[in-house]
Amino acid sequence: MGKLKRNERIAAIVKILSDNPNRIFTLSYFSDLFQSAKSTISEDIVVTKQAMEKANLAKIETMTGAAGGVKLIPITTAHQNKEILGEICSRLKDKDRILPGGFLYMIDVLYSPHIIHSVGEVFASQFDYKDVDYIVTVETKGIPIALMVAKAMNLPLIILRRENKVTEGSTVSINYVSGSSGKIQRMSLSRRAIKPGSKVIIIDDFMKAGGTAKGMIDMMKEFDAEVVGTGVLIATKEPEKKIVNDYIPLLILEEVKEEDEQINIYPNENLLNLI
Template sequence: MKRSHRLVALTNFFLENPSEHVQLPFFVETYKAAKSSISEDLDIIDEMFRHEGVGYLQRTPGAAGGVRFIPSASRDRNKAFIEKLCNQLADPTRILPGGYLYMSDILGNPQLVREIGRIFATAFADTKIDVIMTVATKGIPLAHAVATFLQVPVVIVRRDPIVTEGSSVSINYVSGSPQKIQTMVLPKRSLAEGANVCIIDDFMKAGGTIDGMKSLLDEFHANVAAIGVLAEADDEEDERIIQDYVSLVKISKLNMKKNLIEVTSGNFLQD
């Protein structure tokens, strides 16, 4: 195999298998090349990944050493994307009756959702995460995007149990404005005891839903390793239950009478 062909094959492998640790003998056998040649190829690919701002190759020495691709978007790339996202969300035609914000087109766009997943994977690259958790339904695409880059499974919290998922753990929590009691359930087989969980949600006001998921995780003796939200509302900041989280955009003002939305970047870009 020519080096140019091998470089394409290796690049495709890493992009298709992010965060997966692979020992060098696998590449030596697969591409019938010397270990030194593979090592040089990895240097070239790592340099280009960093140049393009999409991530880098993490190398580990020793007998059990190998390499894995860490998706990690550059700050400039993330900033440009988040600014674009803010502009899209600031469209006043997104205002819905009741003061809600229409976001389904963004959550239904595979390219946008994939880039959002890459950003959260960047934020949590150094965090030990065993599983991604979200609540049905709008957070599901985001959770799967993050899980794809981190190579971990997704568990979905639902409002009602599903008979095909077996016995479930159920809790009541307070959410919404005005506040009301709601229920969320999670199948007992979804989580292993002591699992490190990353919670992903599409929108957060006071944080009641996420706080409910944290309480549900207590029932499984699981740990909240990270929390990521696509958009947060700024008008209830003083009453916010959740403090330690990463947000991409912030809805600073939503005025139905003036047909006005102000959207700024979230805390992800803060130094």
């Protein structure tokens, strides 16, 4: 790579940090990449930090010392949460999404890269994850959300399976009661997946009574892992009391009126009034 001007270096730094959130890059890395002195790179990072934080696009954290460097921490403001969650609500309120039985079609939203990338950053702004080891979800619809959360936090993703896979070796399986259907279901996880004593954050797409989330929490106990947070994209308003107590929903689904073709869904107000 030839010599770059300052504005070119800063643009490249923003691109690299944004594509790799919560990953530390040393000054030596950028110095070698741009063939520039570390002092010059340090000045570039100061400018990048000021611009990103002034525009509320992200937080840039610098570390001093031999192992020091710089990393980008995704953040979302209350205003940004309102825009992101408002867009999702607007899409989900379409009456054509109502399925027989009062269910809501949302696959296209869950699999939209633009939407789910933003959802991952919203979740990353809600949890203290500096000591967390894994993001955990259960297949299948929660995987895209959990993957984007894992990317934003720079953490490995663990997926609980509905059925054992021979490629995963020895597994631990448990039964749980689905809060949506009331049926007994099963989930399994490879014994090699999680180290004992780890800390995890659970992410899922939907919560009605909390049975699936409780199942994931119980599974983590089998691995002596601590659940430090639970997040769901959508939680139903009823039942108000869930099986799990501490969780963060991004959206609240109050009701789906099949006969009137109305969907009442709105953002979690707690995420729109941040200081």
